[in-house]
Structures are given as structure tokens and as C-alpha cells.
Amino acid sequence: MGFLSVLSFAHRFIEERVSTGDTVIDATCGNGVDTRYLAELIGPRGTLYGFDIQEAALQRTAERLAPLAEEGRQPKLRLILGSHADMREHVDTAAHGQVGAIMFNFGYLPGADPSVITQAHSSIAALEAALALLRPGGIVTAVLYPGHEGGDREAAAIEAWASVLPQAVGQAIIYRMIQKPAAPYLIAVEKRK
Ligand SMILES: C[S@@+](CC[C@H](N)C(=O)[O-])C[C@H]1O[C@@H](n2cnc3c(N)ncnc32)[C@H](O)[C@@H]1O
Numbered sequence: 514m515g516f517l518s519v520l521s522f523a524h525r526f527i528e529e530r531v532s533t534g535d536t537v538i539d540a541t542c543g544n545g546v547d548t549r550y551l552a553e554l555i556g557p558r559g560t561l562y563g564f565d566i567q568e569a570a571l572q573r574t575a576e577r578l579a580p581l582a583e584e585g586r587q588p589k590l591r592l593i594l595g596s597h598a599d600m601r602e603h604v605d606t607a608a609h610g611q612v613g614a615i616m617f618n619f620g621y622l623p624g625a626d627p628s629v630i631t632q633a634h635s636s637i638a639a640l641e642a643a644l645a646l647l648r649p650g651g652i653v654t655a656v657l658y659p660g661h662e663g664g665d666r667e668a669a670a671i672e673a674w675a676s677v678l679p680q681a682v683g684q685a686i687i688y689r690m691i692q693k694p695a696a697p698y699l700i701a702v703e704k705r706k
């Protein structure tokens with residue numbers, strides 16, 4: 514049977530904490546797989562923000578969510594062309610401190626220019642912003658890709674950031690196949706209740 518995949522493990526954490534009608538964020542829309550997952554989880558009464566710096570990613574995400582809109586199952590959706598480091602400015606102030614889950618899937622957009630990758634300095638700024646937006650008990654999930662050029666440095670920087678996060682802010686965990694150092698792995702932070 515084997516262990517859960519990194520993404521399935523992230524989903525489990527999110528499903529334990531998020532309900533229909535919640536506000537959630539996909540900080541790296543990419544092809545929209547995680548965005549659609551979050552949309553289905555919160556349903557039409559929920560609010561979903563999605564961020565990406567590439568227009569192509571937001572287009573693909575909108576296409577992936579279109580069937581939900583046609584079926585009346587789409588949450589209130591805001592797709593934002595911009596950096597997740599600025600997410601606080603884009604999220605309604607009424608939702609600050611109320612967000613249930615924020616997903617990050619770092620690296621590059623599959624099928625696009627692989628040199629456009631997430632960068633440690635903006636990724637860490639975004640993780641800090643995410644923690645500020647979460648409600649107590651809410652969760653940030655971050656899938657890291659140490660197997661590509663630049664991804665290794667970013668993963669190390671984020672792991673170092675999470676390792677020294679004050680416990681008064683949140684609890685951080687890591688889920689990793691330790692025999693496969695280049696495989697994607699997960700860091701999750703639950704905001705302190
Ligand atoms: C691995 S992909 C995400 C995959 C996506 N979660 C999915 O389900 O298909 C990473 C995405 O992060 C985006 N990205 C890079 N830097 C970013 C930033 N500063 N803010 C928001 N998105 C960024 C890239 O354009 C790319 O689409």
C-alpha cells in the first residue's frame with residue numbers, strides 16, 4: 514500500500530480543518546489542480562483566492578474551474594495575477610485572521626518556462642503573510658521541490674524558516690521520504706489555537 518503521497522497528506526490536513534463556506538487560498542495556482550480541489554471542498558458558499566505571476570497559469574486555472582461555475586458549484590472566486598508575497602493586500606480585511614487553509618506548491622509551472630520558479634525570499638514573505646491571514650487552528654501546506662536547480666535552495670531556506678518558527682505562532686511538521694532526498698516533500702504549519 515505504501516505511505517500517502519505528499520499531496521494526499523496535505524489534503525488530509527486540510528480536510529480535517531476546513532468546512533463548506535470557508536475562505537481558503539491557493540498561493541500558487543499553476544494548472545489549477547489544487548485550486549479546483551479547494552473549490553470543491555468549500556463549495557458555493559465559500560470564498561477562494563488564487564495567486565500566480567503567470568497569466569497562462571490563471572487561464573488554465575479558470576478553465577479547470579469552469580465546469581464548477583456551469584454547475585453552480587463554484588465558490589466566490591478571485592484569481593489574482595501577482596505575487597503571493599502581496600496576498601494580504603488582496604484579501605478582504607474582513608477575512609484577515611479567518612482563512613482556513615492556504616496551499617503552496619512551489620517550483621515551476623508544468624509545461625511552461627522552467628526558469629520561472631518560485632524564489633525563497635518571496636516564498637518566505639508569502640508564508641509569513643499566510644500565517645497572518647489564517648485563523649487559529651488554520652493550516653498552511655507547502656510542497657517543496659529540492660530536485661531541481663533553485664528548488665533545492667528554496668526548500669532549504671523554507672525548512673530553516675519553519676524550524677525556528679516560534680511555537681507561540683504555530684506548530685510546524687515535515688513529511689518526507691528520507692531515502693529519496695530529491696523527491697518533493699511537505700512542510701505544514703498549523704496556526705496556534
Ligand atoms: C508547481 S506550480 C503550481 C502547481 C499547481 N498548484 C497545480 O495544482 O497545478 C508553481 C506555480 O507558482 C507560480 N509562482 C512563481 N512565483 C510566484 C509568486 N511569487 N507568486 C505566486 N505564484 C508564483 C508559478 O508561475 C507556477 O505556476
